[in-house]
Amino acid sequence: MKKDKEMRIALHSITYAGFFYEGGALSLEQIIDRAKRFGYQAVEVMAKRPTCSPFDFDSKRAQEIRRYADSRDIDFSMVAGYIDLAQPSSLAREQALVFARETFRLAKDLGAPSVRVYAGGDVIYQEASTWQQWNWCVEGIKELVPIAESFDVDIALEWHTGVVQSTDALLDMVEQIGSEQVKIVLDPPHLSMRGESVRDAVKKVGPLLVHAHIADFQRGTPVVSYKATPELVIQQLIPLNHVPLGEGIVEIKPFIEACKEIGFTGDISFEVCTPFHIRHRMPTLSDVDNLVKQAANYLKRLI
Numbered sequence: 001m002k003k004d005k006e007m008r009i010a011l012h013s014i015t016y017a018g019f020f021y022e023g024g025a026l027s028l029e030q031i032i033d034r035a036k037r038f039g040y041q042a043v044e045v046m047a048k049r050p051t052c053s054p055f056d057f058d059s060k061r062a063q064e065i066r067r068y069a070d071s072r073d074i075d076f077s078m079v080a081g082y083i084d085l086a087q088p089s090s091l092a093r094e095q096a097l098v099f100a101r102e103t104f105r106l107a108k109d110l111g112a113p114s115v116r117v118y119a120g121g122d123v124i125y126q127e128a129s130t131w132q133q134w135n136w137c138v139e140g141i142k143e144l145v146p147i148a149e150s151f152d153v154d155i156a157l158e159w160h161t162g163v164v165q166s167t168d169a170l171l172d173m174v175e176q177i178g179s180e181q182v183k184i185v186l187d188p189p190h191l192s193m194r195g196e197s198v199r200d201a202v203k204k205v206g207p208l209l210v211h212a213h214i215a216d217f218q219r220g221t222p223v224v225s226y227k228a229t230p231e232l233v234i235q236q237l238i239p240l241n242h243v244p245l246g247e248g249i250v251e252i253k254p255f256i257e258a259c260k261e262i263g264f265t266g267d268i269s270f271e272v273c274t275p276f277h278i279r280h281r282m283p284t285l286s287d288v289d290n291l292v293k294q295a296a297n298y299l300k301r302l303i
Helices: 026-040 059-071 090-110 130-150 167-177 188-193 198-208 253-262 285-302
Strands: 010-012 044-048 076-079 114-118 154-159 184-187 209-214 217-219 223-228 231-237 240-244 265-268
Touching: 010 076, 010 285, 026 044, 026 059, 026 285, 044 265, 059 076, 059 090, 076 090, 076 209, 076 265, 090 114, 090 130, 114 130, 114 167, 114 209, 114 217, 130 154, 154 167, 154 209, 167 184, 167 198, 184 198, 188 198, 188 209, 188 217, 188 231, 198 209, 198 253, 209 253, 253 285, 265 285
Parallel strands: 010 044, 010 265, 044 076, 076 114, 114 154, 154 184, 184 209, 209 265
Antiparallel strands: 217 240, 223 231
């Protein structure tokens, strides 16, 4: 559990899951060691394979890793759950509830204060209306509230790529759920990509804010897809590439300033969570290490 009452920096373990660089995933122990070496105070746990699936980490294994983190003076800031309650299949939503319960149990065993749950689901499904997907999420989260309470963890809602894609929509969903157990995670990269003011978002969320994800991106040259219809038609796609903090489009400094203004004392978690390239070559583990070290130094200076 968090030992002090000030803003801190955390390392999201998805960064070293082996998804976005050459080489395999690191173990959670190895990620904890890197967090300590590079100057982070906490680790955010990716609650799925290959890092820390609730299926693989029973209470005994979770408590072992908690002791390992404690021995290195590293906390677990949050458990990032991959819980999608917008799925059109009623069986899939029921399975997501069971997965959520096990993720809450994992957070309890790790000493993490909250579990991230996607508000509005992970994607927008074509098989159901956005209205239905919204309502399924509200209903499912309401079912999860007493489960979270029983494990003494908060539900931390984050808008992602589903039917909730703005701060106002996120706040509407929180209001409809109507529970003090439900908090908010903000993601400045998502805000910046969609043109939302990070300062306004922080002010709107206020004391509900318990955690944040941070990264930075640059917009690349548009990629053009051509089609004859019979005249020539083009579709432009805008690539985004992960870059060191402060070199891209994300309003990081205004976000930190707004967090200070509202008295935010949670954790800001750096993550590498999208495909990226280094001058059009696949990144290596060393490239990721460089991003992680730069991010720690950059955030410490701002905070």
